[in-house]
Amino acid sequence: MAVRFLWKAATFVQRHRTAALATSCTGLLVAKLSHHIFPEQTCKLLHQFWTKGQSVELSERLQDLFHDVLKDAGVASALCYRAFLASGFHPVSAGISWLPSGSLVGIPANFSTAEDRQGIIDHVVMINDKEVDWESKEGHALKDALTFSLEAQKFAISREVMYLQSNSPIIKAAVAPIFLAGTFISAVAIKQHLGLYSSPLALRVVFNLIFAMIGFFCYHCASDSVSRSLDYRADRKAAAISKDYARGGVEFYDKILSRNRILRALMGKQGQRMYAPSGNLFPGSLFGLKHTPYTSRRDLIVNILNMSQELERSD
Structure with a gap:
């Protein structure tokens, strides 16, 4: 029964290759962009900060901070960007500014001040089912790693804004359908060139599987490369706003690395599997890095600062 169904499906795809490819690519693009x-x-529902069973609204200070960042970044359509208070330890973002739904930036609770009573020290943080003791040596170190200066907060928010403003979500989402179409078209062209359409079905199936695996591997490599390029571009644009933003960027990534090293120690074996000794995240799979290394992102901004200082000296 299953073989018969697969045979009919293969026959249908063979007869309607163009329509099937267009539908598959469109569906894949929409799926990648649904977030x-x-x-x-999606983003707000997943990352919204809650306390005592209720969602917490963004404080007035963080609202003002967000609007200051939009102004400094020169965002023309500031009304298309909205902020909310997010859980987690650093900003998140989603959206496409020119769509009716606009863009959202989640500002983490640890960006709040102690006076807001939403800062990290006012909340329970559990690691390995144990509450972090903020008065312990590790607690003090973690508290310091989660407390950012105003410049670091501005950089962290601005790089999310720059990421969205550059249409990075669309570029990143387009990689998958492009490689799907490229793999499909290349496979058809090679089979026609080699005359495999007149060969036994088993040979064509093996060829398709091998070609699909090659395409899948190439997609992961390209996806990683595109993700890193988009992250670096957002960092460069945020650091280029001003020297204060650039210095804030160095602090931001330094503290992320410090936080990850502390979590690596506190979480034991699980932490060693998640975090490298440097503070970077270990690859999420054999085929991809998944996360752009924080060390390289920090070094990029350090180089920008150094180049700026050298230019000033030469002038």
């Missing part, structure tokens, strides 16, 4: 097309129903 950004509906940011309220």
